[in-house]
Amino acid sequence: MFKNFFFLGLITAxxxxxxxxxxxxxxxxxxxxxxxxNGILLLFAYSLLASMVVCSVAFAIQRAIKNQKIAExxxxxxxxxxxxxxxxxxxxxxxxxxxxxNAQLFAEFYxxxxxxxxxxxxxxxxxxxxxxxxx
Amino acid sequence: MKAIIYPLLAVTLLVTSAATIFNxxxxxxxxxxxxxxxxxxxxxxxxxxGTINFDENNLEGSSFDLxxxxxxxxxxxxxxxxxxxxxxxxDAANYPxxxxxxxxxxxxxxxxxxxxxxxxxxxxxxxxxPMLVKPKDGGLVLYGxxxxxxxxxxxxxxxxxxxxxxxxxxxxxxxx
Numbered sequence: 001m002f003k004n005f006f007f008l009g010l011i012t013a014x015x016x017x018x019x020x021x022x023x024x025x026x027x028x029x030x031x032x033x034x035x036x037x038n039g040i041l042l043l044f045a046y047s048l049l050a051s052m053v054v055c056s057v058a059f060a061i062q063r064a065i066k067n068q069k070i071a072e073x074x075x076x077x078x079x080x081x082x083x084x085x086x087x088x089x090x091x092x093x094x095x096x097x098x099x100x101x102n103a104q105l106f107a108e109f110y111x112x113x114x115x116x117x118x119x120x121x122x123x124x125x126x127x128x129x130x131x132x133x134x135x
Numbered sequence: 136m137k138a139i140i141y142p143l144l145a146v147t148l149l150v151t152s153a154a155t156i157f158n159x160x161x162x163x164x165x166x167x168x169x170x171x172x173x174x175x176x177x178x179x180x181x182x183x184x185g186t187i188n189f190d191e192n193n194l195e196g197s198s199f200d201l202x203x204x205x206x207x208x209x210x211x212x213x214x215x216x217x218x219x220x221x222x223x224x225x226d227a228a229n230y231p232x233x234x235x236x237x238x239x240x241x242x243x244x245x246x247x248x249x250x251x252x253x254x255x256x257x258x259x260x261x262x263x264x265p266m267l268v269k270p271k272d273g274g275l276v277l278y279g280x281x282x283x284x285x286x287x288x289x290x291x292x293x294x295x296x297x298x299x300x301x302x303x304x305x306x307x308x309x310x311x
Contacts, residue, residue: 045152049152055145097186
């Protein structure tokens with residue numbers, strides 16, 4: 001049973017990394033290049049960390065709560081809450097020390113640039129879930 | 136046995152990704168000092184940017200990539216600070232930063248030698264920086280000093296009122 005959650009987590013990690021890379025490349029080319037602070041390896045590490053935590057929590061909740069509807073609502077609330085909490089973490093965090101002139105000039109855009117990516121694992125998980133985990 | 140394969144894989148990936156995220160760089164804490172001293176002048180670079188990744192147990196993976204904006208030179212004399220920006224001295228308009236990028240970090244009897252390239256005013260020179268390390272507030276302080284000949288970097292004219300060799304001292308608190 002955990003196998004399904006694990007694979008959903010793994011695919012979510014790869015898919016949200018792909019989305020992050022597509023988004024960052026487009027942002028860098030259209031607005032400002034923050035690539036010095038966001039390598040692909042780091043984006044993948046964040047996606048993988050989030051996905052593995054999510055798949056473990058999803059499995060644990062499903063095992064602990066017999067009523068599937070309640071278990072699902074609780075998990076969805078937790079996942080949505082964690083994604084929103086990520087916005088506050090980003091807002092409170094210190095900006096990196098940018099080296100390139102453009103990144104230094106537009107440093108105030110950095111937090112806004114990061115925020116959409118916080119929701120990529122959430123969106124990917126719920127998009128792919130019906131394909132991998134049957135109710 | 137089969138039942139624990141996927142939980143084990145999940146834990147392994149979790150730990151690996153967390154290690155990748157949290158081991159990328161040290162944080163340079165406030166309170167760092169980059170000082171240059173001579174008979175006259177003496178001053179500081181008030182701003183230092185860049186990344187330090189220093190791990191006493193992984194010197195091969197340790198690196199320093201730092202830059203020092205020329206505009207942050209502070210000799211406590213506004214006229215002299217302004218003069219330092221001119222083309223005769225640091226030529227800040229064309230070379231806004233002095234940089235140091237390490238190539239290796241090696242252990243010595245007393246501390247470490249950080250080998251790398253110092254670039255000032257577009258001139259790059261190999262440099263070995265002796266560095267000592269001490270613990271502080273749960274993190275580390277990297278400190279030390281070395282002599283830097285400004286003439287090697289075409290900063291100012293030789294044998295002038297300003298000594299050719301400046302003593303550079305650094306004190307950099309870092310944390311994970």
